[in-house]
Amino acid sequence: MSKQPRVRFAPSPTGKLHIGGARTALFNWAYARRHGGQFLLRIEDTDPERSTKEFERAILEGLHWLGIQWDEGPDLGGPCGPYRQSEKYPQYREVAKRLLASGHAYHCFCTTERLDKLRAEQEARKERQVYDRLCAKLDPTESARRVAAGEKAVIRFHVPPGETVCIDHIRGDVRFSHEEVDDWVMVRSDGSPTYNFCVVCDDVDMGITHVFRGEEHLVNTPKQVLLYQALGQPMPEFGHLPLMLGTDGKKLSKRTGDTALQDYRDKGFPREAVVNFLCLQGWALDGTSVLFSVDQLVQHFEIKDVQKAGAIFDPEKFRWMAGEYLRKEPLATLVAHCTPFVVEAGLATAEQLSARAKWFEEVVKTEQPRINIYSELPARIAYLFQPDDAVATNDAALAAVRKHANTAQTLRDYREWLAPKIATGVDAAALRDTSKAWAAEKGLKLPAFFQPVRFALSGEVHGADLFDVMVLLGSESVLRRLEAAASRLAAT
RNA sequence: GGUCCCAUCGUCUAGCCCGGCCUAGGACACCAGGUUUUCAUCCUGGCGACAGGGGUUCAAAUCCCCUUGGGAUCACCA
Numbered sequence: 001m002s003k004q005p006r007v008r009f010a011p012s013p014t015g016k017l018h019i020g021g022a023r024t025a026l027f028n029w030a031y032a033r034r035h036g037g038q039f040l041l042r043i044e045d046t047d048p049e050r051s052t053k054e055f056e057r058a059i060l061e062g063l064h065w066l067g068i069q070w071d072e073g074p075d076l077g078g079p080c081g082p083y084r085q086s087e088k089y090p091q092y093r094e095v096a097k098r099l100l101a102s103g104h105a106y107h108c109f110c111t112t113e114r115l116d117k118l119r120a121e122q123e124a125r126k127e128r129q130v131y132d133r134l135c136a137k138l139d140p141t142e143s144a145r146r147v148a149a150g151e152k153a154v155i156r157f158h159v160p161p162g163e164t165v166c167i168d169h170i171r172g173d174v175r176f177s178h179e180e181v182d183d184w185v186m187v188r189s190d191g192s193p194t195y196n197f198c199v200v201c202d203d204v205d206m207g208i209t210h211v212f213r214g215e216e217h218l219v220n221t222p223k224q225v226l227l228y229q230a231l232g233q234p235m236p237e238f239g240h241l242p243l244m245l246g247t248d249g250k251k252l253s254k255r256t257g258d259t260a261l262q263d264y265r266d267k268g269f270p271r272e273a274v275v276n277f278l279c280l281q282g283w284a285l286d287g288t289s290v291l292f293s294v295d296q297l298v299q300h301f302e303i304k305d306v307q308k309a310g311a312i313f314d315p316e317k318f319r320w321m322a323g324e325y326l327r328k329e330p331l332a333t334l335v336a337h338c339t340p341f342v343v344e345a346g347l348a349t350a351e352q353l354s355a356r357a358k359w360f361e362e363v364v365k366t367e368q369p370r371i372n373i374y375s376e377l378p379a380r381i382a383y384l385f386q387p388d389d390a391v392a393t394n395d396a397a398l399a400a401v402r403k404h405a406n407t408a409q410t411l412r413d414y415r416e417w418l419a420p421k422i423a424t425g426v427d428a429a430a431l432r433d434t435s436k437a438w439a440a441e442k443g444l445k446l447p448a449f450f451q452p453v454r455f456a457l458s459g460e461v462h463g464a465d466l467f468d469v470m471v472l473l474g475s476e477s478v479l480r481r482l483e484a485a486a487s488r489l490a491a492t
Numbered sequence: 493g494g495u496c497c498c499a500u501c502g503u504c505u506a507g508c509c510c511g512g513c514c515u516a517g518g519a520c521a522c523c524a525g526g527u528u529u530u531c532a533u534c535c536u537g538g539c540g541a542c543a544g545g546g547g548u549u550c551a552a553a554u555c556c557c558c559u560u561g562g563g564a565u566c567a568c569c570a
Contacts, residue, residue: 012570047569112568119567128494129566154568171497172509180495188568195570219496219565242498249562280504280519287506288518307505310563314503317520327533369533400530436529450529462531 005037005209009063009070010199012044013055016260017062019313020214020244020252023278027241028212029068030279030301040206041073043084046198051086062261066275067294072206080206085198092193095201095231096155096186100140104230105186107143107153108135130182131156155187157197159226166225168218169210169239169303176222184223196220200227203236212239212303215310216251239303242282243310252313268341268374269318273325277318281311291324323372335364338377345378347385363472366464383458384472388480393459400451400461401489407452408490410444414453415482422475428467435467456485 009025011017032039041063045051060075072078082088099105108131110118115131122129135143136158147153163177186197193201203211218240228235246256253259258267264274275294283306285292326334339360343350353360367380383391401407417438421431439449451461457469457478470478 010570014570044570050569108568115568123493126493174496176496182566185568190568192568194568199570214564215497216564217570220570222496240497243564245563247503251564277504282504284505284518286518290504290519304509309498311505312503314520317504320520323533367532370531432529439529446529454530460531464531466529 003209005032005035006040006207007032007037007210007212008040008042008203008206008208010042010044010202010213011059012047012050013052013059014047014050015055016262017059018252018259019261019264019278020259021059022062022066022261022274023244023281024213024241025063025068026066026275026278026297027283027301027303027306029070030297031210031212031303032071033298034301037209038071039068040078040080040208041070041083042202042206043074043086044195044198045084045086046193046195048086048192058262062265065265065271066261067271085193085202088198088202089191089193091205092187092198092201093191096193096197099157099186099230100155102230103140103158105155105157106136106138106140107147108156108183108185109138109143109146109151109153110135128180133183136183152189154185154189156183157186157223157227157230159183164222164225164229166221166235167237168221169237170242170306170308171218171240174218174221174238178222178226181222181226196223197227200224200231204228204231204233208236210239210303211236212241215240215243239306242307244281245310245312247312247314249310249312257313257315264318266375268337268376269322270325270329270337270373273318273322276325277321281313282307291321319372326372326374327368329368331361331365331368334368335361338364338374341374342378342381345382347378347382359472362468366468366472370464380463383460386459388477389484391457391459391481391484393455397455397459397461401455404448404452407448408486410442410449410452411456411482411486411489413442414438414449415479415486418482419479422470422478426467426470426475426478428465428471431467431470452485452489453482456481 007028009021009028011021011025029039031037041060043056043059045056056074060073063070070076072080072083074083077083096105100107110131118132119129135156143153159178159181161178163175165173165175168174184196185194187193202208221238221240225235244252246252248256250256258264261274265271272293275297276292279292279297280290283301285296285300289296329337335357339350339353342348342353363381363384364377367377370380371377386392404410414435418431418435421434435449436446439446442449450466454461454463454466454469457466457473463469473481
């Protein structure tokens, strides 16, 4: 690398940040950091119909959340601005004028109707559907006159004969014949520039040295490369990242699951897990490490190590990884991450939780091995917030408890035995042994003892350690719930 | 259909560029055990792939060709 690389991520604000885009951003950013270069953010909002400020903000937010910082961008500014394409129309017009003058581009007056008809005919003859260059044959001064007269026209790029090879660090060199490239539209009849045109202008303006983007752009590359040549600008090196695929093997879309980064954030996937997992779609730290940090990514990321084949996005593995990170979180951090979800679920207010901070911390600690994402917590701990005489239950749990005989009696007996022991507080460790001894003495099999008690306390037959649950509930609640369940089981 | 890209366990991948260390490694999932009052966590083991066919070579997952399969893209969208 002769000089510092400059790379960019250039989303168009026509939707929330796609996880594929997030990965593209991540790889670009990692590359810049790895090689001591700059990472820029550019907003490609040349489609006024679909672009919104709202989406732009959401995208920046998503990027921030991932922990990606850019060196130049629409919010930060920089020496190569503006970083929003909608603010650069005068510049594009200038370039188009130059290209027109140098004969690399021409005005095309063909109507949409003629173009449609042309395509239909080519289709019928099973030919390639390309523009027939009718207007390329027009005399430039004649064209200029018609344009001056107010006639609607687009500006097309005049593709010269020949062939070109472009450097792709992932795929190797990609060779293409100019024959295959259409005389594409650079400027629409309303004067607005098109994507392929803006991209090149901007990448030139911003001194971009490496273009890493999704594979769907591979077919655009020839058009863009030709433009670099026409402009007399050095070509950047490319890297077309493998597509992220849905379980159907096709490009990931809303059909096959959540595609927006925000969806995963909203569901409570730990940030580090998202970053880690996204990186694993097409890249690996080494053969064996699955879990790695952003620092490790930056330390080892090489674009040539990126996989060529598309990667099917596996939500299952993603959830597993989320759990791995969640389990490693320091308790205070996990509490902070979970709190909004508990509040959102209506279990308690943030104030109520902070008033019982120590207690809530224990609650979270108890569930930490049992949840994979933050949003799973509320449902699991809801029982702690319910009235002692109205603990929610489900049929399956009830049915399981009913399999045991004399459960009401068991609960009452246990309650009676337990009451004096927890009068001054619950000691989980002590109770664990003595309770089992008590059950044994009563001639109860362990499940016949534990299941009804658990059911009484939480309405479930599965869950955290029973005596930890008692600690969380407190003596009074425990005794009340034991009684309430006994009554209920006796009644039916 | 044209053009382009791709091809290792069901999935993510290591190995491929610079052939031998590959009787192909790791992870998810799955299955079977162990731990636990249950669930989860955790631990152990198992299952399971070089798409097919030709070359080249003493030797090919690795290089070449063909076939097959999959994908992307064919706009005055990005």
